[in-house]
Amino acid sequence: MSVIRTDRWLEEDIDHPVKICEKLEPNFKGHDAVGIYRILTKFGMYKPTKGTRGVYEGLKEKDTWECVEKIYQNYKKKWDGPNIPIYIFPTYQSSGLFSRGERLKGGVSFPDKLFLFLSDKVAPQDVESLFVHEYHHVCRLNMQNKSFEDYTLLDSIIIEGLAEYAVLVNCGRQYLANWCTMYSESDIQYFMEKYLKDNLGKKKMEREHDELLYGGGGIPNMLGYSAGYKIVERYYQTNSYSTKLSFTTPSKKYIVELIEFSRENPD
Incomplete structure (x- = not known):
């Protein structure tokens, strides 16, 4: 797997994120599209506004999907990391708490997939730093061989x-x-x-x-x-x-x- 071309999904259905999340259902066992969207918005996925399409267009102009693919291939080789799908969506533009406590970007990681939520104003170096943080999670989650339910507060603060x-x-x-x-x-x-x-x-x-x-x-x-x-x-x-x-x-x-x-x- 690699960076999924979510730009094509956004082109068609940017105003209907739940419909977009229907495409994610096979990768979220036990969750429907509404539940998936609820999970992702907690970590920064966009909620449709008048400015959302402008953010998406800005990300396209910056070749964000291609840039993240290069970053991914670099760290996958460097760390001998797992082969996973990576999903990119605009970030929610109102103030909020994202996984790294920042407003221009957010992310969430699972053992088998990774999501990046980006503003079109985020710098390339900040995209890389976000990716490094989230992909490190993916690598450690895979190597720890521990069920989600067994993770403790100690595990969580150390992984962060x-x-x-x-x-x-x-x-x-x-x-x-x-x-x-x-x-x-x-x-x-x-x-x-x-x-x-x-x-x-x-x-x-x-x-x-x-x-x-x-x-x-x-x-x-x-x-x-x-x-x-x-x-x-x-x-x-x-x-x-x-x-x-x-x-x-x-x-x-x-x-x-x-x-x-x-x-x-x-x-």
């Missing part, structure tokens, strides 16, 4: 931290998501003790999992993401980095850095 560390290594610090530097180390230490330490075993389907990962309701914004990046960053200050090993290293191994962080920075 690792994906953004891959952005640092492959794209540069200037392309890191803003949540990587949202809080100071002392803030993270405090939040770890107050919110995360006793909840790392929360399963993905439990309510507290997403509250702690994304923030909200009194919990600091993007807490799990930010803590995950800090944990991973500290780990690689004392351990050599290998992208391929980052796909297979168990989440629990990184928690050693969390423990050491607390010991080195007592209240």
Whole structure:
């Protein structure tokens, strides 16, 4: 598989995204088109507005589908990554919380597919950094051999931290998501003790999992993401980095850095 020509789908049915999602039903077992669209809009897929077609035309003018294909083939070879379909759609143009906390782009990954939601104003380097983040997810999800229901909060914060560390290594610090530097180390230490330490075993389907990962309701914004990046960053200050090993290293191994962080920075 490769980049799917969703531009052709959009050309015909851009004002009817649920109809577009009917084409995705074979890849989403147990979900109909309405359910698929509901899932994708949570991560940034567009909702039809007067400006949506203009975004689509802008993406076409930039040869976005061809550019993402080149990026995909590069990292697939570089990382010996899985062969998956990649779907590109315009992003929702109103303010919102996307998977990397940014408004010009968003994405969501599954073991067998990847979605990118893009504005026509997003720079090519930012498209690559988003792809690196999401494709790292795909690679790790495949190598961990773990069912969705068994993923814990620890697994989630580590997978996010690792994906953004891959952005640092492959794209540069200037392309890191803003949540990587949202809080100071002392803030993270405090939040770890107050919110995360006793909840790392929360399963993905439990309510507290997403509250702690994304923030909200009194919990600091993007807490799990930010803590995950800090944990991973500290780990690689004392351990050599290998992208391929980052796909297979168990989440629990990184928690050693969390423990050491607390010991080195007592209240």
